Amino acid sequence: MYTGEYLQNILNGISIGSVYAIFALGYTLVFSILGIINFAHGAVFTLGAYLTYSLAVGHFGIGGLLADMQVPFRLSFPLSLLLGSLLSGVFGVLIERCAFRPLRLRGADPLLALVSSLGVALVTINVIQYLVGSEIYSFPSEVYGDIRPAFTFQRGDTTIVLRTVQLIIFAVNMTVLVLLRYLISCTRVGKALRAVAENSSTASLLGINVDRFILYTFFLSGFLGGMAGGLVGTSFGIAGPYFGVSYGLKGLAVIVLGGLGSIPGAVLGGMVIGLAEAFVPSDYSAYKEAVAFAYLFTMLLICPRGLLGRATIEKV
Amino acid sequence: MEGFLQNYGFLLVTLLQQSLLAFSLYFPLMAGQLSLASPGFYALGGYIAAIMSTAPECTPLREKLGTGIYPLEWLAAGLISGVLALVIGISALRLRGIYLALATIAFVEILRVICLNLEITGGAIGIFDIPQLFAERWSYGLIFGPLLLLTLLFVYRLENSRTGRALKAIREDELAAGAMGIHTTYYKVLAFVIGAVLAGIVGAMSAPFLNTWNARQGTFDASISYLAYVLIGGSRSMWGPLLGAVLLASLPELLRPLKDARLIINGMVLVVASIYLPQGIVGALGRLKRCVVKNTSPMGGER
Numbered sequence: 001m002y003t004g005e006y007l008q009n010i011l012n013g014i015s016i017g018s019v020y021a022i023f024a025l026g027y028t029l030v031f032s033i034l035g036i037i038n039f040a041h042g043a044v045f046t047l048g049a050y051l052t053y054s055l056a057v058g059h060f061g062i063g064g065l066l067a068d069m070q071v072p073f074r075l076s077f078p079l080s081l082l083l084g085s086l087l088s089g090v091f092g093v094l095i096e097r098c099a100f101r102p103l104r105l106r107g108a109d110p111l112l113a114l115v116s117s118l119g120v121a122l123v124t125i126n127v128i129q130y131l132v133g134s135e136i137y138s139f140p141s142e143v144y145g146d147i148r149p150a151f152t153f154q155r156g157d158t159t160i161v162l163r164t165v166q167l168i169i170f171a172v173n174m175t176v177l178v179l180l181r182y183l184i185s186c187t188r189v190g191k192a193l194r195a196v197a198e199n200s201s202t203a204s205l206l207g208i209n210v211d212r213f214i215l216y217t218f219f220l221s222g223f224l225g226g227m228a229g230g231l232v233g234t235s236f237g238i239a240g241p242y243f244g245v246s247y248g249l250k251g252l253a254v255i256v257l258g259g260l261g262s263i264p265g266a267v268l269g270g271m272v273i274g275l276a277e278a279f280v281p282s283d284y285s286a287y288k289e290a291v292a293f294a295y296l297f298t299m300l301l302i303c304p305r306g307l308l309g310r311a312t313i314e315k316v
Numbered sequence: 317m318e319g320f321l322q323n324y325g326f327l328l329v330t331l332l333q334q335s336l337l338a339f340s341l342y343f344p345l346m347a348g349q350l351s352l353a354s355p356g357f358y359a360l361g362g363y364i365a366a367i368m369s370t371a372p373e374c375t376p377l378r379e380k381l382g383t384g385i386y387p388l389e390w391l392a393a394g395l396i397s398g399v400l401a402l403v404i405g406i407s408a409l410r411l412r413g414i415y416l417a418l419a420t421i422a423f424v425e426i427l428r429v430i431c432l433n434l435e436i437t438g439g440a441i442g443i444f445d446i447p448q449l450f451a452e453r454w455s456y457g458l459i460f461g462p463l464l465l466l467t468l469l470f471v472y473r474l475e476n477s478r479t480g481r482a483l484k485a486i487r488e489d490e491l492a493a494g495a496m497g498i499h500t501t502y503y504k505v506l507a508f509v510i511g512a513v514l515a516g517i518v519g520a521m522s523a524p525f526l527n528t529w530n531a532r533q534g535t536f537d538a539s540i541s542y543l544a545y546v547l548i549g550g551s552r553s554m555w556g557p558l559l560g561a562v563l564l565a566s567l568p569e570l571l572r573p574l575k576d577a578r579l580i581i582n583g584m585v586l587v588v589a590s591i592y593l594p595q596g597i598v599g600a601l602g603r604l605k606r607c608v609v610k611n612t613s614p615m616g617g618e619r
Contacts, residue, residue, distance in 0.1 A: 102591040103591060108590070108591075111547060111551075115540070115548070118540050118544075118583075119585065120587055121583070122579060122580075126580045161445030245536070249421065253422065264374060287429060287433060290426045293425040293426045294422075294424040297419055300411055300418065
């Protein structure tokens, strides 16, 4: 492998890995608070991608019920990504209210939360399909304004192509990670969130409104999921309403690899899986989809608590 | 009768088949193990049958056995699924709860990607023109029906046996069961393997029924459908998976007039059922029965 190719793979890997990281953070936040996996997270990803697309491009799509309907305004790409993610966050809150809260209040079997969150995912994805159809969308390059679509570095006979989208993705994700880190470690909200994650009944005894912080968590989770969807949509296009599902499953591999419920773990896991996928030789590129799951499976067999997960003490 | 079977034969056989798949998930759940591996073994069984029925290498075998090839396919699918489940089960069943579920999701996905890319499994197109066992669709009920009866009988006998009680004990409290001298790993692996063998056989029977077989047969969506059958039917009774599968699998057919809104309603049913029927339909019926009995008993009014 040439050095150029090597560098190119690392660049691609870090770029997609950082998307995996912020997407998986959405899973991990919910898991650390409720101890369950929100299977509707993949649907939020899809929603975020479509929202960002509609706001930035100005129409809802070519197929489905909303075909040829125009959005009355067009936002710049950063604004539409932000607004799309915020709306996805609101949707996350809605998911909590419909699929998780009723079960929690009844003290139901946690397995049922899997089914209900999947039910929500099924509804969401099919409503999206109903509204905008199942065509493949890609973002036209003019949404980024006057920025060049790619930078090419050439030295001797090695060429490295750095797509602007990759740079944007990386910059956005790093900003989000830093802000999230600040929110969780340095603010009162973050402190309360950590307390709820540690032990929700004790937190509630100490006067923390647990229910409200669960809502905050779902908002954050939806925000991150929607943003990941918007970014992947700009980079690779939107491959129909079901494309969030495969990212949803990959996100599971990321959080297990890093350690369930661990925030730095999700970031590390995302980077590892992004890089591992980027380094799959082109002859075997068809097996790329399986790489994340191979990691997931192996990790579970060797060390189920993941790379940065905490060992849980078994209480009898 | 003839017309009814013509129209609804496919649906009836599908209901039998889905009930069997629900049971393949029910077995590990009897020991409290959430395994989502059934679609993987189902797909594997189907591929084995499809390859044995269509591959040129197997022509001499087919000519020699005639229709006898089909039972051989079922046997091979069950056996291979069982051995694979044994290997996976021994390594994966020390994981608990959500971790086991995740490991089995990974297994299903890895298998799917492999089948999507191998030449012998027909790649993305899959295997088609699988020779039919029966001329009519509904006739497949003649193999799925008896298998379902056998499974029901097996579960009924199992639940009241030493093994069944061991599984129940592990479901209630694994640590306590271990302390009582129950070999928990053995029983957990046993339940997992039984489920896998069943899924493999059902896959092998379904390949000729569906005529084509491709990687879309074993997906994550299918895992969740089977889980929904069991949980919404009732995971604590053998009638739960049966009832859940029959109701939920016929739902898309009942909602057919709604066309595009079908899957939306299907999703809503999952949400509503998991909120309002936490013990499943069988559990809710049991509660209802207790209520009625209490109200009509002579002691009921006084207390």
